[in-house]
Amino acid sequence: MPDSTPAKTPRVRFAPSPTGFLHVGSARTFILNWLYARHNHGTMVLRLDDTDVERNTEASVQSIFEGLRWLGLSWDEEYKQSERLDLHRQKAEDLFAKGLAYRDFTPAHSGDDEKSSAQGAWLSNPGMRELSREESDRRAAAGEPFALRYRVPRGEGRTLRFVDSVYGAQSKLADEVEDFALLRSDGMPTYHLASCVDDADLRISHIVRGQDHLTNTFKHLLIFEALESEPPQFAHLPLLVAPDGAKLSKRKHGPVVSVTTYRDAGFLPQAFVNFLCLLGWSPKDDREFLSLDELTAAFTLEGVNRANAVINFTEEDPFDPKAVWLNAEHIRALPVDELSRSIKPFWEQAGFHPLPEKLLAVTPLIRERIKLLRDAVSAADFFFLEELAPYDPAELIPKNGDAALACRVLQHAQAVLATTTFDHDSLDQALRAAALHLGLKAGQAFQPIRVAVCGRKNAPPLFETMVVLGRELCLARIRKAEENLQSLI
RNA sequence: GGCGCUAUCGUCUAGGGGUUAGGACGUGAGAUUCUCAAUCUUAAAACCCGGGUUCAAUUCCCGGUAGCGCUACCA
Numbered sequence: 001m002p003d004s005t006p007a008k009t010p011r012v013r014f015a016p017s018p019t020g021f022l023h024v025g026s027a028r029t030f031i032l033n034w035l036y037a038r039h040n041h042g043t044m045v046l047r048l049d050d051t052d053v054e055r056n057t058e059a060s061v062q063s064i065f066e067g068l069r070w071l072g073l074s075w076d077e078e079y080k081q082s083e084r085l086d087l088h089r090q091k092a093e094d095l096f097a098k099g100l101a102y103r104d105f106t107p108a109h110s111g112d113d114e115k116s117s118a119q120g121a122w123l124s125n126p127g128m129r130e131l132s133r134e135e136s137d138r139r140a141a142a143g144e145p146f147a148l149r150y151r152v153p154r155g156e157g158r159t160l161r162f163v164d165s166v167y168g169a170q171s172k173l174a175d176e177v178e179d180f181a182l183l184r185s186d187g188m189p190t191y192h193l194a195s196c197v198d199d200a201d202l203r204i205s206h207i208v209r210g211q212d213h214l215t216n217t218f219k220h221l222l223i224f225e226a227l228e229s230e231p232p233q234f235a236h237l238p239l240l241v242a243p244d245g246a247k248l249s250k251r252k253h254g255p256v257v258s259v260t261t262y263r264d265a266g267f268l269p270q271a272f273v274n275f276l277c278l279l280g281w282s283p284k285d286d287r288e289f290l291s292l293d294e295l296t297a298a299f300t301l302e303g304v305n306r307a308n309a310v311i312n313f314t315e316e317d318p319f320d321p322k323a324v325w326l327n328a329e330h331i332r333a334l335p336v337d338e339l340s341r342s343i344k345p346f347w348e349q350a351g352f353h354p355l356p357e358k359l360l361a362v363t364p365l366i367r368e369r370i371k372l373l374r375d376a377v378s379a380a381d382f383f384f385l386e387e388l389a390p391y392d393p394a395e396l397i398p399k400n401g402d403a404a405l406a407c408r409v410l411q412h413a414q415a416v417l418a419t420t421t422f423d424h425d426s427l428d429q430a431l432r433a434a435a436l437h438l439g440l441k442a443g444q445a446f447q448p449i450r451v452a453v454c455g456r457k458n459a460p461p462l463f464e465t466m467v468v469l470g471r472e473l474c475l476a477r478i479r480k481a482e483e484n485l486q487s488l489i
Numbered sequence: 490g491g492c493g494c495u496a497u498c499g500u501c502u503a504g505g506g507g508u509u510a511g512g513a514c515g516u517g518a519g520a521u522u523c524u525c526a527a528u529c530u531u532a533a534a535a536c537c538c539g540g541g542u543u544c545a546a547u548u549c550c551c552g553g554u555a556g557c558g559c560u561a562c563c564a
Binding site: 049051104146148167172176177178180182183184186188190210211239241243245247275279280286287305309310320322323324367368370435442445447450456457458459460462463 | 492495524562
């Protein structure tokens with residue numbers, strides 16, 4: 001079991017390419033790498049794979065770091081591929097010198113050249129693979145641009161093999177692998193070259209990455225061999241796909257696949273992490289709600305599933321219902337002070353700047369009523385608003401009652417509240433007594449008061465709410481409600 | 490097209506040669522409560538198809554189908 005007892009303390013890496021925001025698939029890869037490292041007391045390396053100058057942006061680098069920082073999972077070492085170009089080029093040089101690679105002077109083409117692929121020319125670039133060293137040197141010296149390609153062994157019937165920690169034994173005929181590029185004609189290394197050179201140089205022991213690289217691994221095996229380096233242990237993760245089954249993409253699916261979208265909507269990072277882990281991995285028992293520590297303790301590569309996982313979202317609702325549910329669970333699991341600290345920025349963004357004590361008093365009243373932190377704004381606005389937003393006075397009328405009844409309730413409530421101590425038990429006794437006095441059921445009597453005080457039917461428990469609001473505000477709002485009611489009598 | 494990978498409720502998954510195929514989200518019904526929420530109970534809901542192997546296959550093997558991935562001088 002390579003998982004439970006690794007031969008050496010593992011060194012794993014997360015290697016995003018900065019071509020856009022951090023998306024959920026990348027975040028999941030990062031998280032599982034992190035869990036693997038921490039579970040096995042290994043080292044987590046962050047490496048920016050930025051060899052595609054055309055598509056890389058600094059904004060993207062920032063956005064990726066922003067996303068990772070929000071997740072709250074730290075790494076131990078950090079590298080940037082663009083700062084290691086000399087090493088990549090030198091290794092490419094070595095491979096060429098050893099005859100393991102050749103120069104391809106064919107101009108770059110766009111890839112939709114179906115004729116050549118149909119004929120098998122894609123495999124070995126006829127005319128270029130066989131170019132004599134003299135001819136190749138002559139053309140290179142003349143300044144003709146070229147890409148450097150790996151000379152994949154042909155006609156030997158060789159089978160490339162590796163054992164994937166998730167997908168098991170894998171094999172492919174070397175003759176089926178095309179002569180892939182190592183260096184572009186501008187001298188920049190390709191992903192395959194840079195990635196393997198760095199993985200070898202950084203002594204990465206386990207590569208945990210998306211399944212979209214499963215087939216590429218055969219190329220990587222060849223590169224490690226050429227580098228005379230023992231290949232790391234590979235573990236491929238099933239892909240996260242959209243409801244239509246397509247691989248998640250920034251272009252096609254937009255902000256719903258961006259980690260910052262979850263953050264801004266008020267997901268707790270621990271809930272987000274919990275959710276992502278459950279996509280393609282399971283602790284093999286019935287647990288769904290897991291803390292970071294529990295995830296770390298439970299995580300093994302054996303628990304990783306092999307089928308792609310659908311992450312549910314629609315235009316209207318960008319968040320998977322299970323993610324939302326887990327977030328609600330994590331919200332309820334958080335101590336009040338921590339929760340209120342998490343909610344605070346959302347309230348502030350809405351223009352509410354409550355005192356810390358009030359914040360702490362309101363938080364427990366809404367924590368079971370919100371699923372996303374941003375819900376706290378609409379759930380608690382009436383605590384912070386001096387003037388209640390206009391509401392339909394008809395809401396004040398309880399079931400089986402009329403405006404006159406509601407009015408009587410509010411009048412009596414004012415009289416009672418003027419003298420009642422504003423704590424939970426006193427209010428409870430006083431208002432229940434009031435209901436009895438009016439010959440009403442508690443529910444009937446409380447509705448007018450609740451609507452008067454909160455401005456709506458659905459709100460946190462009445463007595464707790466009134467305690468937080470205080471006598472003065474409650475009385476003022478009830479008085480106002482009574483006025484509003486006059487139009488309906 | 491070639492090559493590779495995958496297939497259990499709508500979704501995430503557990504399981505595994507003989508099970509009432511388990512859990513969760515979501516959905517429906519009910520209970521409880523001052524409303525809402527939370528909580529509890531409960532219902533509906535799945536082994537892609539066809540062949541083998543076997544006393545017995547959803548599970549193992551083969552084929553098909555479907556989906557996904559790779560097939561770029563992207564990563």
